[in-house]
Amino acid sequence: MNVRLCTRLKDLRSDQFTRAVMFYHSCVMVYKSVFVLILSLCTCHSQLLADRLFPNLAASTREITNTLTNHSLFKFLTKTAGDVFADTVYSITRIPVAVVRAIGSIEVPSIINVRNNVDMDRILAEYASGLANEDATLSVDKLIVKYGHPVEKHEVITEDGYVLTMFRIPGNGSVVFLMHGLLGSADDYVIAGPESSLACLLANDGYDVWLGNARGNKHSRRHISLAPSEALFWDFSWHEIGNYDLPAMIDYTLNTTDKKSLQYIGHSQGTTSFFVMGSQRPEYNAKIDLMIALSPVSYMSHQRSPPVRLMAPGTSIIDTTLKSFGVYEILPDSQIFRILRRLMCGVGPLSQVLCSNALLLTVGFGFSELNVTNLPVIYGHVPSGASVKQLAHFGQEILSGEFRQYDYGPKENKRKYGSVTPPNYPVEKISAPVSLFYSNDDWMSHPEDVDKLYKRLVNCIDIYKIPHEQFNHLDFIWAKNFKSIIFKRVKKLLKAFT
Ligand SMILES: *[C@@H]1O[C@H](CO)[C@@H](O)[C@H](O)[C@H]1NC(C)=O
Numbered sequence: 001m002n003v004r005l006c007t008r009l010k011d012l013r014s015d016q017f018t019r020a021v022m023f024y025h026s027c028v029m030v031y032k033s034v035f036v037l038i039l040s041l042c043t044c045h046s047q048l049l050a051d052r053l054f055p056n057l058a059a060s061t062r063e064i065t066n067t068l069t070n071h072s073l074f075k076f077l078t079k080t081a082g083d084v085f086a087d088t089v090y091s092i093t094r095i096p097v098a099v100v101r102a103i104g105s106i107e108v109p110s111i112i113n114v115r116n117n118v119d120m121d122r123i124l125a126e127y128a129s130g131l132a133n134e135d136a137t138l139s140v141d142k143l144i145v146k147y148g149h150p151v152e153k154h155e156v157i158t159e160d161g162y163v164l165t166m167f168r169i170p171g172n173g174s175v176v177f178l179m180h181g182l183l184g185s186a187d188d189y190v191i192a193g194p195e196s197s198l199a200c201l202l203a204n205d206g207y208d209v210w211l212g213n214a215r216g217n218k219h220s221r222r223h224i225s226l227a228p229s230e231a232l233f234w235d236f237s238w239h240e241i242g243n244y245d246l247p248a249m250i251d252y253t254l255n256t257t258d259k260k261s262l263q264y265i266g267h268s269q270g271t272t273s274f275f276v277m278g279s280q281r282p283e284y285n286a287k288i289d290l291m292i293a294l295s296p297v298s299y300m301s302h303q304r305s306p307p308v309r310l311m312a313p314g315t316s317i318i319d320t321t322l323k324s325f326g327v328y329e330i331l332p333d334s335q336i337f338r339i340l341r342r343l344m345c346g347v348g349p350l351s352q353v354l355c356s357n358a359l360l361l362t363v364g365f366g367f368s369e370l371n372v373t374n375l376p377v378i379y380g381h382v383p384s385g386a387s388v389k390q391l392a393h394f395g396q397e398i399l400s401g402e403f404r405q406y407d408y409g410p411k412e413n414k415r416k417y418g419s420v421t422p423p424n425y426p427v428e429k430i431s432a433p434v435s436l437f438y439s440n441d442d443w444m445s446h447p448e449d450v451d452k453l454y455k456r457l458v459n460c461i462d463i464y465k466i467p468h469e470q471f472n473h474l475d476f477i478w479a480k481n482f483k484s485i486i487f488k489r490v491k492k493l494l495k496a497f498t
């Protein structure tokens with residue numbers, strides 16, 4: 001068209017030429033304005049509606065839209081995965097209400113809200129006063145020594161080749177094995193300090209304390225033939241942690257201490273992986289005198305964590321894509337976490353301080369039991385690394401309402417399990433005595449889901465609901481009043497079941 005226009009202009013006299021150019025320009029202007037107008041009418045309709053209905057969410061949603069539509073992951077999916085994905089992306093990117101729907105039928109929980117109202121200046125001052133704490137940079141074995149205990153480091157290789165590190169605080173008493181949760185490590189049981197951490201409190205009482213580390217966390221990033229840079233290294237969920245890691249660590253511990261059985265305390269995923277072991281490898285129940293579940297996670301229909309819920313829709317698709325891209329580890333600095341931070345915490349210094357950590361954002365927190373002075377130490381030790389498949393497997397349990405093995409999609413399930421849906425974990429085979437600690441405000445472990453587990457366990461010897469509002473997922477290990485709220489009861493149970 002430009003070529004034709006130029007040819008015609010050549011034939012025109014100069015005044016005609018000027019007029020023609022002006023006409024051409026005005027045409028283009030009109031055309032451009034109409035185009036822009038049409039474009040904005042089409043694209044802005046839903047956004048304007050969104051702005052009016054959800055003013056607070058609008059900014060975050062625009063950011064989500066831009067990121068997700070431009071994300072290599074999602075672009076790739078658009079080309080290959082057809083209707084299911086189109087549906088998911090549409091619902092994620094169009095309007096805020098759809099974002100909320102993708103995350104779950106319940107509202108996106110806000111971390112800093114009216115109910116959780118706090119004195120901002122006090123919080124910031126407490127946080128600032130903890131910044132110089134050297135414990136933030138000391139490794140866990142150095143912390144244990146600093147807190148006045150001897151420490152040993154042990155290594156064990158699993159059946160499928162992962163090299164796991166365990167820490168031990170040797171003692172004359174019976175053996176207690178501690179297992180951490182999602183994105184956690186042995187550090188979780190030490191960083192609350194000499195007066196409040198479970199490992200130190202048990203050591204003070206003379207117990208022989210063993211601290212496990214699941215494959216993929218910072219202490220267990222080795223394999224006899226795979227490297228963490230390879231996708232295959234990250235091809236595991238908590239199913240493998242329960243099936244291979246726990247049996248290997250427990251056998252090693254019993255062999256080294258020359259004992260027949262031990263007591264097990266797990267937090268969060270440390271309970272999930274135990275329930276996997278107890279049902280898939282029931283012979284291990286005889287090696288457990290007592291299992292204490294701090295915030296038990298198995299059935300997850302009522303789970304409230306936004307990052308986990310976000311993995312629920314289209315989980316199998318996300319997994320397939322991650323495999324193609326070779327991205328298998330949860331990266332806490334990802335865009336998704338940044339966006340969720342805006343959505344759940346808003347902006348400002350308080351949000352920067354409290355919501356900058358992927359773990360806190362994933363499992364939530366409350367202010368009543370949070371030791372803000374200790375936050376810099378916590379941030380120095382978590383998150384500790386995990387595979388995307390761990391999160392995706394949790395996401396699947398939200399949708400299915402079952403406690404079952406990883407869902408690879410009907411075709412692959414048929415090949416792997418011999419059935420279209422993955423098999424449920426036979427929870428009734430867990431014959432070891434189990435004690436459950438849970439609370440109302442825990443995002444990862446909802447009372448109704450705990451009740452479902454309780455009804456299926458054949459040997460649940462104690463179930464205890466923490467009598468405090470706002471007691472949340474991390475308070476089960478880091479509460480300011482851990483000693484009186486949790487440890488007192490733990491101690492009684494351990495004594496009763498040796
Ligand atoms: C989309 O991605 C491209 C290439 O990575 C980048 O240059 C561009 O700024 C991105 N756009 C948005 C809206 O994020």
Ligand SMILES: *[C@@H]1O[C@H](CO)[C@@H](O)[C@H](O)[C@H]1NC(C)=O
Nearest residue numbers: 170171172173203205206207
């Ligand atoms: C274990 O017992 C021995 C002797 O019975 C004692 O010397 C030692 O201090 C005890 N160690 C601990 C950690 O209690």
Ligand SMILES: *[C@@H]1O[C@H](CO)[C@@H](O)[C@H](O)[C@H]1NC(C)=O
Nearest residue numbers: 251252253254255256257258
């Ligand atoms: C048990 O420990 C002994 C040494 O204390 C070691 O020789 C043996 O290989 C261990 N067995 C297992 C199964 O770890």
Ligand SMILES: *[C@@H]1O[C@H](CO)[C@@H](O)[C@H](O)[C@H]1NC(C)=O
Nearest residue numbers: 130193196371373374377480
């Ligand atoms: C809170 O954390 C600080 C800094 O680590 C520590 O000194 C203090 O003892 C902790 N408070 C409680 C109740 O554990």
